[in-house]
Amino acid sequence: MPTYTPPIREMQFVLHELLDVSSAYGEMPRHAEINRELVDQVLEQGGRFCAEVLAPLNRTGDEEGCTFAGDGVVRTPAGFQAAWAQFRDAGWPTLSCDPEYGGQGMPSAVGIAFQEMMNSANQAFTMYPGLTHGAYDCLLAHGTPEQKALYLPRLVSGQWMGTMCLTEPHCGTDLGMLRTRAELQADGSYRITGTKIFISAGEHDLVENIVHLVLARLPDAPGGTKGISLFIVPKFRVGADGSLGERNGVKAARLEHKMGINANATCEMQFDGAVGTMVGEPNKGLNAMFVMMNAARIGVGMQSLGLTEVAYQNAVAYARDRLQSRALTGPKAADKPADPIIVHPDVRRMLLTQRAYLEGSRAFAYWLALHADRAEHHPDEAERKASHDLLALLTPVVKAFLTDNGFLCANLAMQVYGGHGYIRDNGMEQFVRDARINMIYEGTNTIQSLDLLGRKVLGDAGAKLRRFGALINELVEAEGTREAMAEFINPLADLGQKVEKLTMEIGMKALQNPDEAGAAAVDYLRVIGHLVMSYFWARIARIALDHPDDPFYQTKLAVARFYFARLQPETAACIRSARAGAASVMALDAALF
Ligand SMILES: Cc1cc2nc3c(=O)[nH]c(=O)nc-3n(C[C@H](O)[C@H](O)[C@H](O)COP(=O)(O)OP(=O)(O)OC[C@H]3O[C@@H](n4cnc5c(N)ncnc54)[C@H](O)[C@@H]3O)c2cc1C
Numbered sequence: 001m002p003t004y005t006p007p008i009r010e011m012q013f014v015l016h017e018l019l020d021v022s023s024a025y026g027e028m029p030r031h032a033e034i035n036r037e038l039v040d041q042v043l044e045q046g047g048r049f050c051a052e053v054l055a056p057l058n059r060t061g062d063e064e065g066c067t068f069a070g071d072g073v074v075r076t077p078a079g080f081q082a083a084w085a086q087f088r089d090a091g092w093p094t095l096s097c098d099p100e101y102g103g104q105g106m107p108s109a110v111g112i113a114f115q116e117m118m119n120s121a122n123q124a125f126t127m128y129p130g131l132t133h134g135a136y137d138c139l140l141a142h143g144t145p146e147q148k149a150l151y152l153p154r155l156v157s158g159q160w161m162g163t164m165c166l167t168e169p170h171c172g173t174d175l176g177m178l179r180t181r182a183e184l185q186a187d188g189s190y191r192i193t194g195t196k197i198f199i200s201a202g203e204h205d206l207v208e209n210i211v212h213l214v215l216a217r218l219p220d221a222p223g224g225t226k227g228i229s230l231f232i233v234p235k236f237r238v239g240a241d242g243s244l245g246e247r248n249g250v251k252a253a254r255l256e257h258k259m260g261i262n263a264n265a266t267c268e269m270q271f272d273g274a275v276g277t278m279v280g281e282p283n284k285g286l287n288a289m290f291v292m293m294n295a296a297r298i299g300v301g302m303q304s305l306g307l308t309e310v311a312y313q314n315a316v317a318y319a320r321d322r323l324q325s326r327a328l329t330g331p332k333a334a335d336k337p338a339d340p341i342i343v344h345p346d347v348r349r350m351l352l353t354q355r356a357y358l359e360g361s362r363a364f365a366y367w368l369a370l371h372a373d374r375a376e377h378h379p380d381e382a383e384r385k386a387s388h389d390l391l392a393l394l395t396p397v398v399k400a401f402l403t404d405n406g407f408l409c410a411n412l413a414m415q416v417y418g419g420h421g422y423i424r425d426n427g428m429e430q431f432v433r434d435a436r437i438n439m440i441y442e443g444t445n446t447i448q449s450l451d452l453l454g455r456k457v458l459g460d461a462g463a464k465l466r467r468f469g470a471l472i473n474e475l476v477e478a479e480g481t482r483e484a485m486a487e488f489i490n491p492l493a494d495l496g497q498k499v500e501k502l503t504m505e506i507g508m509k510a511l512q513n514p515d516e517a518g519a520a521a522v523d524y525l526r527v528i529g530h531l532v533m534s535y536f537w538a539r540i541a542r543i544a545l546d547h548p549d550d551p552f553y554q555t556k557l558a559v560a561r562f563y564f565a566r567l568q569p570e571t572a573a574c575i576r577s578a579r580a581g582a583a584s585v586m587a588l589d590a591a592l593f
Helices: 008-018 021-026 036-054 056-064 080-089 108-142 145-157 285-321 345-377 381-416 428-437 445-460 463-479 483-512 515-544 551-567 570-579
Strands: 160-165 181-184 190-200 209-216 229-234 236-238 244-247 250-255 266-279
Touching: 008 021, 008 036, 008 108, 008 345, 008 515, 008 551, 021 036, 021 108, 021 345, 036 056, 036 080, 036 108, 056 080, 056 108, 056 428, 080 108, 108 145, 108 160, 108 209, 108 229, 108 266, 108 285, 108 345, 145 160, 145 209, 160 190, 160 285, 190 209, 190 229, 209 266, 209 285, 229 236, 229 285, 285 345, 285 381, 285 428, 345 381, 345 515, 345 551, 381 428, 381 445, 381 463, 381 515, 445 463, 445 483, 445 515, 463 483, 463 515, 483 515, 483 551, 483 570, 515 551, 515 570
Parallel strands: 160 209
Antiparallel strands: 181 190, 190 266, 209 229, 229 266, 236 244, 250 266
């Protein structure tokens, strides 16, 4: 069985030393009370809950999975109900919600650290409150005062849970094709009819009511994405005072059997004249749903970060313990029959790859969460706009780069175990299976790449990208003359210049032929992901250089050096591939594949 120890010191490093969240939040009246002690308390208590309550259910939940008991009834695996009750009673669902609706009002950078720990402990469990939080975000932004008063306090307290119902059998990526219908009733409500598939947490036994946020089409709606509206459809109809009424016309028709996250109920949902109310304006449903989707995209990145941490922890322990062969340079544990495999260069490469992506990504993701709060709550409008731009630009990167790396790292962790990783006993193969979905849902990583290159970069002639470039330039100017920083700053600056050129080149080519952007997008996102990693590893190294005698910081320097020496060079191949253009991809006739 894998073990999990919350990496509190690592999280404190990012939150307090790298981001200085107490000062950063001090600028925002809404979060001015945030201080180190408060943040550390959340990390300690949250970490304990994750390690003691959620982690022990990860393996058993995977093995048992959810059960479809017929007639729309879905049961979660043994222990999930009790864990949820503990989670709810301890107030964890309320952590980063608005105090007006019963939340504790903790900022996103703290909420995201807790999310990371939950995902390390149990991704399948974490998805239940994760989707609920997405529904909360969406209703907070777009609900009417009545909808907010009715639903938000119950979602925040954990009395009810939420889902997002977008996908249909014939449409996943292209939601413009969705067919679920919504018909206006005399009382102003709507009747929703249609089939949604792959709905996470669509039906289960954890709470008394499930609040579905459903995309559907009004009878007179225009075709495509401009004709989609958003509706709240509760499993049990709700009285004005929040009391539960009769069962609504929505039911789980079946449960998917899948590769991983087996303890999360992935349901086909049948809406059969279910009563709902509209959220936001008619035909503007996709805009409203984007609030939920953007939060969920960062959430999915955190799923992979959490998995990378737990897989890495176990792989390191195994590599220190497992004895095989002697080191190439002669025995290192002469008293033992062989050396621990951590002496072998390639085992170290695998561990350091995980660690470099893990720590660089943690810095990136927590920083992005801080910008999500700045975008909402900073008193200065220009600052809000700057943070909003960074958030928009880098949300597809946090989703796709972290999940691609999460799968890579889970695989490397399994590889460190050799055959003992492939068999089920050690739990590593579960991490690989669980990590795989993160690259697919919430918009596949291809779609994230198209969003980054097409909408976020070329769509505004590079303005958002220049905002991030300005942060890099600031760091390069501040540290460019410090000799000890040269090994980190030079490759960062160099990559920054290459990104500028690459962006211009793809932009020009795409004007002639849109397939050029489509063919370059995935490589392009990978390059931007490395630009972000390079920026954060340079910032981490800057702090570490000030502590020459402390092993914690010396480890940071060693990993930074590994990152720049062994991982960042991947960008050369990606840039070359992106520049190769669409011709070789598009040449073959579809019939000849
Ligand atoms: C376990 C699980 C849980 C899920 N949970 C939810 C949920 O809670 N709610 C919900 O609504 N949905 C959910 N989904 C659905 C998920 O979001 C979709 O599967 C995903 O968006 C992809 O859609 P699709 O499966 O229809 O693939 P398709 O859209 O058919 O795509 C197939 C392939 O074509 C590629 N492709 C499609 N269009 C383009 C394009 N324009 N350019 C380039 N490539 C393209 C895709 O990247 C992909 O590789 C879940 C799915 C799974 C498996």
